[in-house]
Amino acid sequence: MNNHNDPFTEAQREGLYRAIFERRDVRSQFLPDPIPDDVLARILKAAHHAPSVGFMQPWDFIVIDSLPVREQVLASFDEENAKAAENYTGERKETYRSLKLQGIIESPINLCITCDRSRGGPHVLGRNSIMEMDLFSTCLAVQNLWLSARAEGIGVGWVSILDQDRLSDILQLPEQVYPLAYLCLGYVSEFLGQPELQAKGWRSRLPLEELVHGNGWGKPLDQVGLSEQLKKH
Known part of the structure; x- marks a missing residue:
């Protein structure tokens, strides 16, 4: 085991940067293969080791393999996605409608990473001026999970086109708990060479x-x- 003060080797640095540059928001390439428990535990542990304001660790992880639950989430997505399509017109609208923006059913596991905004009490060290620091901290847990999943050969897709109140009802979240990230996880047929929206000309x-x-x-x-x-x- 390396001493915590040892510098990273060149291979270790290359592995970190590879995970960063080859991470993708996966929607269309999921395989049905299950994620082994030990692998899922490793990436959850990586997420749990994210930094957090005042060390409040506001995150919880809801592992979702229930088809009925995922079907409810998909119904919310379909409704919100139809609304989002109305923001565009003409060719842009047709391009939007052609995009695959979720893998809720196709992925073997869905994961909701939540933020308990009351954890640590009313006065969390470092959160006095910027109350959103708990949300920012939870985003760091998402990124830790995403990079470690890429290193394990697992794709992750963030489904952001959801009604958060409806999602909270589906997952029976307490009032103080915010559903920050709804993720689809699974092995994939390929990791695309560039982000899908870039490849399809949506943005550069x-x-x-x-x-x-x-x-x-x-x-x-x-x-x-x-x-x-x-x-x-």
Whole structure:
């Protein structure tokens, strides 16, 4: 076992960056193969080791393999997706309707990561000024899970087109618990070479050098070397 103070080896660094760059929001490539319990436990443990404000650890994990429960969630998705399609017109609307935006039934496991906004009591260290820090912390748990799942060869898809109140009713959540992320998990036939929305022309990745500012919004970087490196990435 490595000493916690040891630097990462080159192979370890490459593995981390590979997981980051090859992570995908999976909708269409799920296989029916079950996720072994030990693998699911590992990625849940990785999620549970995310940082959190005041170490409040506001997350819970609801593992969903019940078909009737997932059918209720899918019905909510279908209703909300129909509403979302009305935001677009013409060719854009047809493109939207052609997109596969969920794998609720196709994936072997659904997972809802929730945020208990009351955990830790009314005064959580570090949360006095920014009350949403518990939500941000739970997002870090989602990202930990997503990257560890990719390292295990498991795809993850975040279904965001849901009515959160309806989802709370379906999952019987307490009032103070917010359903932050509804995820589909499973092995996949392939991990796409680029994000699906990018491949289908919905959006392109923004140039990194246009998003990095120096000492204030819209100001150029003083570090010429960094500016040149950003252009390469």
